[in-house]
Amino acid sequence: MCSDMSRTRNTICEFPGCSRTVWQDPDGSFSSYCGMTHRDAMKQLNGAGLCKNCEARPVYIEGNRVHEFCGMRCRNAYQQGKENPHSPRASPAPTSSICKLPRCNKPAFIGPDGVPSEYCSNRHRLDAVRGGKAEACLFCWKYPKSRINGKLSDFCSKKCSEDTFDAAPLILMIPHNQASFRDVSKQFRDQWKHPTPVPTVIWKIYCDRGHTDEFARYKLAIERKTNFPGGNSKRRWHGTVRACTVGDSQGQPTLCNDVLCSLCNIIRTSFHAAKAGQRTNFGRFGAGIYTSATSSKANDYVLEPGGSGFKAMLLNDVVLGRVIKMTTGDENLTQPPTGHDSVVGEPGGDLNYDEAIGKGNEAIRPLFLVIYKP
Missing domain, CATH: 3.90.228.10 (Phosphoenolpyruvate Carboxykinase; domain 3)
Known part of the structure; x- marks a missing residue:
């Protein structure tokens, strides 16, 4: 993610209507956005094109310069004449889908930040865990684990994730059925x-x-x-x-x-x-x-x-x-x-x-x- 030294962990995401704090990259710098979903969604709103190599992710924008690729890996892969399956950048912002609970055909809930849930309601989130249709959050053991960039998280929400790391060091038991x-x-x-x-x-x-x-x-x-x-x-x-x-x-x-x-x-x-x-x-x-x-x-x-x-x-x-x-x-x-x-x-x-x-x-x-x- 593009970063700026003036940002801190209390800076608010620049995506319209989002009140979350910005993401901190592993190198210690801070993004303009709370995550990859809003970063990529903002680029799409601004008319940024797709990566020349993967044709799935928005191109990287550095200040006023618009690059041809989403990142260095796709750039290098393109120059070497091969696809890059290991890019760490996220897919484009998800679109609305149908509730994952079996036999429910209602549309999935979409939050105020524009990010859709996998279920239509909190009741169906609870039912999914109780019925063994979804793995429970390791912290609250109440709601299903969320999926981030296609990968199952340990937690149902950003709050449970933050509460865990605020309480760390600690250990959380993993149920046998996970x-x-x-x-x-x-x-x-x-x-x-x-x-x-x-x-x-x-x-x-x-x-x-x-x-x-x-x-x-x-x-x-x-x-x-x-x-x-x-x-x-x-x-x-x-x-x-x-x-x-x-x-x-x-x-x-x-x-x-x-x-x-x-x-x-x-x-x-x-x-x-x-x-x-x-x-x-x-x-x-x-x-x-x-x-x-x-x-x-x-x-x-x-x-x-x-x-x-x-x-x-x-x-x-x-x-x-x-x-x-x-x-x-x-x-x-x-x-x-x-x-x-x-x-x-x-x-x-x-x-x-x-x-x-x-x-x-x-x-x-x-x-x-x-x-x-x-």
């Missing part, structure tokens, strides 16, 4: 190389806003530097010490304050490379934050001194960027070699299972807390 529970559970079981335990409870983790923004900025910077979608981010497992029973059941969402509980400290303030490896006093590829695609490998580092009958493991979003693959350890490694952003240890040589090593705190963010029976 797609993200099945997805994380499958990844856990598929990547376990021994007789496989089954996750009993899965929680979504929300870090404090400061680290969330820092991670987003780093991810965007690596994406721009490498041209890898999402900065080549991958979901990786991490096992650590849990000195309490947080997460063991639905009634245990509260983080503890024990300085020896690495798990709660990671959820509260994320990872710290300076503290990594203190327990094992060994890092095959030098100091750094170690994760693995193999859940049973991460399980080797799980300790439960708090007396729980369960085990807990973290699934994280790790920005790998441009990786260097190694099969032999180097304990003196302090940074990835020049031109690389991370180190990946591959099986072979002195490694039995994979490892990914990040050297910076901003390159990793905990996503899910998985509770399982050993």
Whole structure:
């Protein structure tokens, strides 16, 4: 989105009739609009043409200059003679549709900002959740999750999203019938190389806003530097010490304050490379934050001194960027070699299972807390 240094998080969206505050980009700057829908709708109102490459999104406007493309990716894809399926820019503003509740043919409700709902009324939103036709918001558990740029959000509204991050750090339980529970559970079981335990409870983790923004900025910077979608981010497992029973059941969402509980400290303030490896006093590829695609490998580092009958493991979003693959350890490694952003240890040589090593705190963010029976 086009940004201006004079804008702040309290600036109001420039789309006519909208009273929302403007969107903050991952690089810390602020847009003129509350989101991509109003940005693109405004361009259409102003007569801006469509991107020369994708022919779906409005062209990018920079001051008085009207570009031919919606963004750099479409420009580069056009110059290389290929389509770009990874553009992060949103589709044009949605149009009104029919209520999604089965057997209802009423038009979907359109809010005062011109953005249509997926349902005709709040009553049908409630009925969709109660009838199992839609996934419930992880915060209020009342209304269906909203869809943003074609992707299902964790929340039903901007308010629930803001309330969550205002209360962060915290964990929210994911019901067994939701797609993200099945997805994380499958990844856990598929990547376990021994007789496989089954996750009993899965929680979504929300870090404090400061680290969330820092991670987003780093991810965007690596994406721009490498041209890898999402900065080549991958979901990786991490096992650590849990000195309490947080997460063991639905009634245990509260983080503890024990300085020896690495798990709660990671959820509260994320990872710290300076503290990594203190327990094992060994890092095959030098100091750094170690994760693995193999859940049973991460399980080797799980300790439960708090007396729980369960085990807990973290699934994280790790920005790998441009990786260097190694099969032999180097304990003196302090940074990835020049031109690389991370180190990946591959099986072979002195490694039995994979490892990914990040050297910076901003390159990793905990996503899910998985509770399982050993």
